[in-house]
Amino acid sequence: MKRMLMLASVASMIDQFNMPNIELLQEMGYEVHVACNFEKGSTCTDEKVLELKKKLKQLHVRFFQIDFERNVMKLNQDLKAYKQVLKLARKYQYTFIHCHSPIGGVVGRLVGHKTNTKVIYTAHGFHFYKGAPVQNWLIYYPIEKFLSRYTDILITINKEDYQRAKKKFDAKKVEYVPGVGINIKKFQDIKIDRERKRRELGIKTEDTVLISVGELNKNKNHEVIIKALAKLQRPDIQYLLVGKGSLKEYLAEMAKNLGVGEQVHFLGFRNDVAELYKTADIFVFPSKREGLPVALMEAMTCGIASIASGVRGNTDLIKNEFNGILTSPNRSEDYEKAIIRLANNKQVRKKMGEENSKIIQKYSSDNINKIIKNIYSNIKES
Structure with missing residues (x-):
């Protein structure tokens, strides 16, 4: 059976960016699981998070609470989240993991490497960029550079990130997708x-x-x-x-x-x-x-x-x-x-x-969905 994990640090990232991806994956025959922190850190209201859970249930999507923190420096909490996701990956033997956000990207790729699971990582804007604070380059760039070797497909959503990832990183494939799509x-x-x-x-x-x-x-x-x-x-x-x-x-x-x-x-x-x-x-x-x-x-x-x-x-x-x-x-x-x-x-x-x-x-949803569908179709080849 084809089964995949959609992983993000907070529920709002699932709600705002990934519901079309989830429905697309189901159309492609995947059983979709979602893992994120539903309890804290979200930019959605509590009511909106409840609506998200209801929608996932209606779609027959299994979802799991992962105790992510949005602060990459909270290492004990990061380790806890890693162990939670690792347990899921070992239990359900996912075909691939699609991870989002810096923390989700770190945990997802480490788990993918540990379990020999294919990983897609969408960078919704690297924290290092032209004009970024030096601290961002010192912290985030080395992490993304190192973890790129554990990335089967790296999706970037703007041209600056795409060019940097193509030249500097070691992902098996780097793709440019202009955003998440607008209805x-x-x-x-x-x-x-x-x-x-x-x-x-x-x-x-x-x-x-x-x-x-x-x-x-x-x-x-x-x-x-x-x-x-x-x-x-x-x-x-x-x-x-x-x-x-x-x-x-x-x-x-x-x-x-x-x-x-x-x-x-x-x-x-x-x-x-x-x-x-x-x-x-x-x-x-x-x-x-x-x-x-x-x-x-x-x-x-x-x-x-x-x-x-x-x-x-x-x-x-x-x-x-x-x-x-x-x-x-x-x-x-x-x-x-x-x-x-x-x-x-x-x-x-x-x-x-x-x-x-x-x-x-x-930037329409129809155009973006075609690109994403092609990426999902080719994940086994990466």
Whole structure:
């Protein structure tokens, strides 16, 4: 019997990135098992994790709790997770393991090497990249370099990572897959009453609305937008922050202290993200590090202009001044200029949004599924 293990450090990585892969594998005749930490570390709400478990049960997917920590330096916890996954691999004799996230990638490949199991590893953006902190290169690069020898197929999702992996690493195969795939029809077919939606959010019809979608953490860098808003002194510019995370109270306090507390709306985890994109005018994405960001692709699908940091992943998707504006991640003055420019020019926003709707087509779920299916079909040959 063909049986495989989908492995990730947290449940949100299964929910957000791997449900299409799971269904594809089942169509190919695999019995799919899922292993991750369902109890902590997820960017999903507890309710969303319960929904994920329910969906997996409906698909007849067996799932297992693995006590992963997201911190690679917690070695005792890493060892515990390794032993848990090793026990599964020995019991179920998987045809292959598909692992995700740095911790999942370490554990999955060590277990694969120990049990002589084929391993696919998807790097959702290496922690080392052009401009990354030296500490990232000292910690993560040697680990990924070493473990690449235990990797049958290494999937990279942006061009910088792909070129580096091809030149520097020892994986049997390195593949470039442009992201996890976007259900374009799902986003483009949604029709909304913008005025009504804005009233629900407490926003005026004539306001310019910025939106960011992502975990509230240091990497997503939302504070640079809040600082830019404070300097602009434009109460007609409103900012929607969609997502949860450890920095919510810090960001809310910052907005209040800078005098823009009434302009920044913390919406938490939402099930109506597509409607929120279409309610907004400009997507802002000031991340310090990205792989190939799903949120940015979703915004592009909804046909809105984007202001994004000029980092790896974002630059795969945005051509400066063509379908968006690229800025320095940490210069609030760059965001001030970009926000004002787009807020004051509806025609430029419209043109950029139209280009986004065209560009995103090659990142569709249908295209990505074809590539992934071919990779899964060839795993035995690697």
